[in-house]
Amino acid sequence: MAETSEQYIERLASYIEGKDPLVIQRQTAANLARLIAGLSAQQLTFRPTDEKWSIVEILAHLGEDELATSWRYRQMIEHDGCSLSGFDQDFWARLGTYAVWDAGEALELFQLLRSANLRMLASLSPEQWEHSGEHTERGRLTVADLARHMAAHDINHIQQIERLLPARQTDAMAQGERGRASLGEKASPQPMCLTVHETVELLRRTPVVLRELILALPAHAVAYHPGPGKWCIKEVVGHLTEEDKRDFVGRIEMMLDQAEPQLGLNDQDAVAQQRQDCDKDMRELLDEFVAVRQASARFVEQLSTADLERTGVHPKIGLIRVRELLHEWLYHDLNHAKQVEGNTQHLLWNQLGNMKAFYAV
Numbered sequence: 001m002a003e004t005s006e007q008y009i010e011r012l013a014s015y016i017e018g019k020d021p022l023v024i025q026r027q028t029a030a031n032l033a034r035l036i037a038g039l040s041a042q043q044l045t046f047r048p049t050d051e052k053w054s055i056v057e058i059l060a061h062l063g064e065d066e067l068a069t070s071w072r073y074r075q076m077i078e079h080d081g082c083s084l085s086g087f088d089q090d091f092w093a094r095l096g097t098y099a100v101w102d103a104g105e106a107l108e109l110f111q112l113l114r115s116a117n118l119r120m121l122a123s124l125s126p127e128q129w130e131h132s133g134e135h136t137e138r139g140r141l142t143v144a145d146l147a148r149h150m151a152a153h154d155i156n157h158i159q160q161i162e163r164l165l166p167a168r169q170t171d172a173m174a175q176g177e178r179g180r181a182s183l184g185e186k187a188s189p190q191p192m193c194l195t196v197h198e199t200v201e202l203l204r205r206t207p208v209v210l211r212e213l214i215l216a217l218p219a220h221a222v223a224y225h226p227g228p229g230k231w232c233i234k235e236v237v238g239h240l241t242e243e244d245k246r247d248f249v250g251r252i253e254m255m256l257d258q259a260e261p262q263l264g265l266n267d268q269d270a271v272a273q274q275r276q277d278c279d280k281d282m283r284e285l286l287d288e289f290v291a292v293r294q295a296s297a298r299f300v301e302q303l304s305t306a307d308l309e310r311t312g313v314h315p316k317i318g319l320i321r322v323r324e325l326l327h328e329w330l331y332h333d334l335n336h337a338k339q340v341e342g343n344t345q346h347l348l349w350n351q352l353g354n355m356k357a358f359y360a361v
Helices: 005-015 021-036 041-045 055-078 089-095 103-122 143-164 167-175 196-214 233-257 268-275 282-301 322-351 353-358
Strands: 082-084 132-135 139-142 311-314 318-321
Touching (some): 041 055, 055 089, 055 103, 196 233, 196 282, 233 322, 318 322
Antiparallel strands (some): 311 318
16 A cells, blocks of 8 residues: 555654754765665666666656755745745656666765755754745645755665665665664674775875876876866875875874774865965876875784774764775775876867767766
8 A cells, every 4th residue: 555645754754763864964975875886777777666766766866856955945044934835756757857867967966955955054043943834745844844854855765775776785785884874873894895905005006007197198188177176187196195194094093093083074175275286296296195105005004903993983974984994095096096087088078079979078
């Protein structure tokens, strides 16, 4: 028997009872990214039945629902007591052709809108939290009510995605931290997919690979910005250097020295602005990265098995372990290696002529 509207609202409310909805909302984008990492196009677009959405359709829905919620929050704050219209989510899915969306683009849309909404909510006065609107289906809603609903809505769709994951991934993901709503919950230890030795070897190779690629480029290419606010290759290398010191070695040192320390956030754009890497010599930037990375590799080599299970609390995503941070370090390296390649491709794009039909940047 189909779930009634009242049953749906009651079920979602049970997901967040006694929990901070903003903490849950801050974790969702990262949880979604981890859930879909490594999935094939076939897995992302698989529909269990004709009536059920695929993973990519769920991600597109989350993005567009966050868009609708952005408008509702702001209407209620500006016009207390306003009318709030509902929408047919299945119609929106057909209208927006969710089935052919790119999963990464859908997640990026959600993440950008969610970040904007969280910044706005953080600035509200107690009085503004109680501003309300009259929803055509759910009656009177305050801003606080809507924030709680969106946190529960996140959990609902995370669970829906977990049910669609390949069987080999479901157990590990469902039991891990990915779908957890509370900062206080700890995951059971899981084996590293790479040993410490293998991790160190990969960490050491990143500056070698980047040096070979980057030094083949002319000066104007390494200083090229693919768009407003986008880093050039010089800034990417400077960022990798700073991340070693601040967000990787720096955080691991805190986690080894203290019991579950609160890990601060690093304003990457502010650090990049302070460094002024655009004005520096490319070889000097690479030499700096190599020196810092060599020290980082020596640091990681000394980590014990017990050290790998030390924990800290990230202000946005909650509890993290040293072993998870090591894997993220490698992932982060690969991400920025792709950025270096992407900047170069962007520079080449207008020279491809009719060959553009074979590629996309």
